[in-house]
Amino acid sequence: MAAPATPDSGAVERIVIENAAIATVDAQDTEYASGHIVVAGNRIESIGAGRAPEGLANVVRRVDATGHLVTPGLINTHHHFYQWITRGLATDHNLFNWLVALYPTWARIDEQMTYAAAQGSLGMMARGGVTTAMDHHYVFPKGSGDLSGSIIRAASEMGVRFTLARGSMDRSEKDGGLPPDFAVETLEGALAATEETVKKHHDASFDAMTQVAVAPCSPFSVSTELMKQGAELARRLGVRLHTHGSETVEEEKFCHELFGMGPTDYFESTGWLGDDVWMAHCVHMNDSDIAAFARTGTGVAHCPSSNARLAAGIARVPDMLKAGVPVGRSASTAPPPTSPANSTPSCATPC
Numbered sequence: 001m002a003a004p005a006t007p008d009s010g011a012v013e014r015i016v017i018e019n020a021a022i023a024t025v026d027a028q029d030t031e032y033a034s035g036h037i038v039v040a041g042n043r044i045e046s047i048g049a050g051r052a053p054e055g056l057a058n059v060v061r062r063v064d065a066t067g068h069l070v071t072p073g074l075i076n077t078h079h080h081f082y083q084w085i086t087r088g089l090a091t092d093h094n095l096f097n098w099l100v101a102l103y104p105t106w107a108r109i110d111e112q113m114t115y116a117a118a119q120g121s122l123g124m125m126a127r128g129g130v131t132t133a134m135d136h137h138y139v140f141p142k143g144s145g146d147l148s149g150s151i152i153r154a155a156s157e158m159g160v161r162f163t164l165a166r167g168s169m170d171r172s173e174k175d176g177g178l179p180p181d182f183a184v185e186t187l188e189g190a191l192a193a194t195e196e197t198v199k200k201h202h203d204a205s206f207d208a209m210t211q212v213a214v215a216p217c218s219p220f221s222v223s224t225e226l227m228k229q230g231a232e233l234a235r236r237l238g239v240r241l242h243t244h245g246s247e248t249v250e251e252e253k254f255c256h257e258l259f260g261m262g263p264t265d266y267f268e269s270t271g272w273l274g275d276d277v278w279m280a281h282c283v284h285m286n287d288s289d290i291a292a293f294a295r296t297g298t299g300v301a302h303c304p305s306s307n308a309r310l311a312a313g314i315a316r317v318p319d320m321l322k323a324g325v326p327v328g329r330s331a332s333t334a335p336p337p338t339s340p341a342n343s344t345p346s347c348a349t350p351c
């Protein structure tokens with residue numbers, strides 16, 4: 001993808017920020033105790049120590065940031081916006097019990113609820129410095145309206161750069177899965193709706209504010225066929241892949257009982273390891289699993305608050321980073337030299 005041209009210096013509007021402490025979070029972790037940033041259009045035109053260059057044209061706003069720190073916006077790598085409206089329910093449950101308790105409630109969500117929940121989630125994140133967010137939404141009850149559209153509308157109105165991970169579930173109780181029969185889609189229905197969402201909303205351009213990923217929910221709520229065909233669909237459409245993986249001991253047991261292998265081997269067998277995949281949680285990973293993620297470039301969304309809330313366990317993040325696995329992480333920790341991403345650990349709600 002080609003980078004866009006430099007803004008026209010004569011016509012573009014500029015914002016100048018001066019007297020700021022600046023943490024660039026670039027490859028060298030360059031910092032300025034007192035520096036300036038010039039934004040021309042939607043590009044950072046210059047950044048450095050001291051005051052901004054003299055004689056800039058079309059400066060529409062000049063900010064004195066004395067006493068403030070300027071950093072890049074944070075990135076939320078995993079979230080479920082709709083769960084905000086049920087945050088106070090089933091508070092003492094582990095993952096599987098929590099899901100089973102709430103599926104009947106979630107099966108009644110509609111467009112207005114997902115829109116309101118997205119506004120609340122995005123507003124909270126924006127106040128915390130998040131400028132790029134994602135929503136893994138996988139509950140699409142019949143007759144609930146345009147849920148994907150409502151979430152994307154909320155993100156667009158908030159001005160947040162956004163990826164909708166269009167989730168899906170088709171393995172219900174009757175097929176050995178966790179969700180009740182009324183909470184799932186059919187294999188064909190989920191694939192068709194996901195493709196329609198990508199074609200309607202995904203923007204592949206350099207400056208895209210809205211993108212869509214293919215995101216079947218988890219091994220215990222999705223058929224093997226939907227995992228396989230979902231991966232094929234994403235690669236045919238040229239979009240990224242997202243799902244939950246290795247979150248709990250119960251999931252690991254489920255995979256061994258149903259598939260005769262652990263989650264990571266199952267993901268590999270269904271096409272779900274690769275540098276176009278990022279996976280949430282990844283708590284119960286052995287050395288071989290971590291090596292497989294590193295070898296394939298599969299990304300991890302670290303979800304410490306959710307993992308703590310549901311007693312899922314503690315992810316082996318230091319081992320993953322040491323092995324070279326891309327991990328979405330908190331900007332508050334010192335960046336290791338191998339880590340390519342600057343992002344917040346996510347899952348503000350359990351998931």
Ligand SMILES: [Zn+2]
Nearest residue numbers: 244280350351
């Ligand atoms: Zn989740």
